[in-house]
Amino acid sequence: TADLISYELYLRAKNLLYDISLSERQKEDLFEAVQLLDEAVARDPSFFDAYCQLAGAHDRIYFLGFDHTDARLNLAQTAIQSVQRLRPESGETHLALAQHYYYAYRDYDRARQELVLARLTLPNESRIALLAGYIDRRQGHWLEALEEITRALELNPRDFSVLEQIALTYEALGRYKEMAAMLD
DSSP states (O other): OOOHHHHHHHHHHHHHHHTGGGOTTHHHHHHHHHHHHHHHHHHOTTOHHHHHHHHHHHHHHHHTTSSOSHHHHHHHHHHHHHHHHHOTTOHHHHHHHHHHIIIIIOOHHHHHHHHHHHHHHOTTOHHHHHHHHHHHHHTTOHHHHHHHHHHHHHHOTTOHHHHHHHHHHHHHTTOHHHHHHHHO
């Protein structure tokens, strides 16, 4: 975007969204992020990245049960439609779709199909590996999940939440020594 206010709103929302796993105010932060992103896209209706984040925020609100209504699902779908309209073939669009299928519909097969497409143009995007790991865990493929989530950490070693996810996966595998090491 060329709109500096819109960009500032986006950055504030993105900070809320990426710090969410560490926050005790998870619900409030998600709703505040949506408000900021709504303002950003109202100022610049072609702000692709803001729509991607907006779709993800709505999906997480829905997924976490903070607002598990058709109205919330429709808001996520509207944001996804804007993403698809602005850049239909981009890797970011496929990643947003994968997240949408995972969080909004728990459609792991379609989410995985979108991740394959996203990886073609975003081979070093940690969120792709992380979401693939989440899908593997949901489908009971724990070792594959550990590989994917570890790959996410390699791609983004500064993301504390990935360390938490690796520790949770070790715990589910009964590998408590490795879990403790990861938590340390």
